[in-house]
Amino acid sequence: MAITAGQVNTTSTLEQFRVEFNKLQTDVSGIEAGSLSFTNISATTISVAELTVTSTFSADTILFEGSTDDDNETSLGVVDPTADRTINLPNESGTVITTGTTVNTLITGQTTITSGDIVSGSDELLLSDASATAFKRVTVDNLISSAGGLTAVVADTTPQLGGFLDGQGNDVRDLGLLEADNLSGSYGSSSAPITITVTVASKTAAHPYNGDGSSSAYFLDGVEAPALQLNGVDNITSDSGYYYKLDQADSSNSGHPILFYLDADKTTAYTTGVTTNGTAGNAGAYTQIDVDEDTPSILYYQCYNHAYMGNHAIVVGSNKINHTEALISFPTTTGTLIGSGDTGTLPLATIDIDGGSDIGADLTTSDLIIVDDGAGGTNKKAALSRVVTLMTAQGFVTDDPTALAIALG
Numbered sequence: 001m002a003i004t005a006g007q008v009n010t011t012s013t014l015e016q017f018r019v020e021f022n023k024l025q026t027d028v029s030g031i032e033a034g035s036l037s038f039t040n041i042s043a044t045t046i047s048v049a050e051l052t053v054t055s056t057f058s059a060d061t062i063l064f065e066g067s068t069d070d071d072n073e074t075s076l077g078v079v080d081p082t083a084d085r086t087i088n089l090p091n092e093s094g095t096v097i098t099t100g101t102t103v104n105t106l107i108t109g110q111t112t113i114t115s116g117d118i119v120s121g122s123d124e125l126l127l128s129d130a131s132a133t134a135f136k137r138v139t140v141d142n143l144i145s146s147a148g149g150l151t152a153v154v155a156d157t158t159p160q161l162g163g164f165l166d167g168q169g170n171d172v173r174d175l176g177l178l179e180a181d182n183l184s185g186s187y188g189s190s191s192a193p194i195t196i197t198v199t200v201a202s203k204t205a206a207h208p209y210n211g212d213g214s215s216s217a218y219f220l221d222g223v224e225a226p227a228l229q230l231n232g233v234d235n236i237t238s239d240s241g242y243y244y245k246l247d248q249a250d251s252s253n254s255g256h257p258i259l260f261y262l263d264a265d266k267t268t269a270y271t272t273g274v275t276t277n278g279t280a281g282n283a284g285a286y287t288q289i290d291v292d293e294d295t296p297s298i299l300y301y302q303c304y305n306h307a308y309m310g311n312h313a314i315v316v317g318s319n320k321i322n323h324t325e326a327l328i329s330f331p332t333t334t335g336t337l338i339g340s341g342d343t344g345t346l347p348l349a350t351i352d353i354d355g356g357s358d359i360g361a362d363l364t365t366s367d368l369i370i371v372d373d374g375a376g377g378t379n380k381k382a383a384l385s386r387v388v389t390l391m392t393a394q395g396f397v398t399d400d401p402t403a404l405a406i407a408l409g
Helices: 014-033 140-146 384-393 401-407
Strands: 061-064 074-077 124-129 134-139 194-202 216-220 228-230 242-247 258-261 274-277 286-291 298-303 311-315 320-323 326-329 368-373 378-383
Touching: 124 140, 134 140, 228 242, 258 274, 258 286, 368 384, 378 384
Parallel strands: 194 242, 228 311
Antiparallel strands: 061 074, 124 134, 194 216, 242 286, 258 298, 274 286, 298 311, 320 326, 368 378
């Protein structure tokens, strides 16, 4: 209600005085009850239990007594403004946070976001920029990268460590070609082979054949033409070999099917234990190899259609040494290998005469035989003409078969 009493002047009647006095009494009662409203009030100090302002309220300081009438109050003041300022209270219930707030309910009272829900490129954090003395927002990716620490893989394709990485006894996993699958020889069966994803892109200086052959290169699990290490040392059972699958489903592989060769220039293809499926560049396309002890020690993975796109693979458990396309198989029994310049002895029993090819013609005096130069001497070659000489020296006729048999012992 508004003030209703009016001013009494010298010409007013006693009845008018009585009416205005009663109005004044009602107005005073309304002030005491706190139910009186005013269009404008100007005072040095106003003390009320409840104050409702519908338009403008101007004060240097507002004191809040609280529920207890004592000497302790909360003062709401302002720093002397240098321009017009506006502070809007939100349309919600809550507690105002100040610079002196020490409780963390502003954070703990919020809904928890799990690590799987974080979108590092767009989710933001609030930071205090000390140099600018201001709050600023920053994405998770920018926070990590600008802090000089490890960046998210999606944000930095070339992350680097400033020191040693201490795994605290834990395995380092999911590292593509550097994973245990290739370095520690993890087993891959025919039904669950070690799978390497193949893509094709332009060669760089990191390629061993950069400048030779094709300008394109194979990238295995993102690494440009790496040298592979393949495992597999026996073929005792039907599935004891180690299986490796080069997955060529990516469209960049179109026109670049992978095969294995004994040499980098693809003179001799290696097909034992190698299977192919589909068309390179299409879903389901791959080249798979079964590696065991009979797999050559060095193989080359190259494009069937183009030169020098790939690199070589080392088979650590191979018993077949290959060099310039020649394969040398190790024996299956214990013994000592004799080289072309070796002075050691080769047991006669190890010479497989039955496995050799027949000369296919009559013997002539120019044909060679191996002789032991004296008992326990050095093996040397001798022409059959020396047998004839021996027969003649013994008094035999050289064209007598019986005499030849006697001469040869």
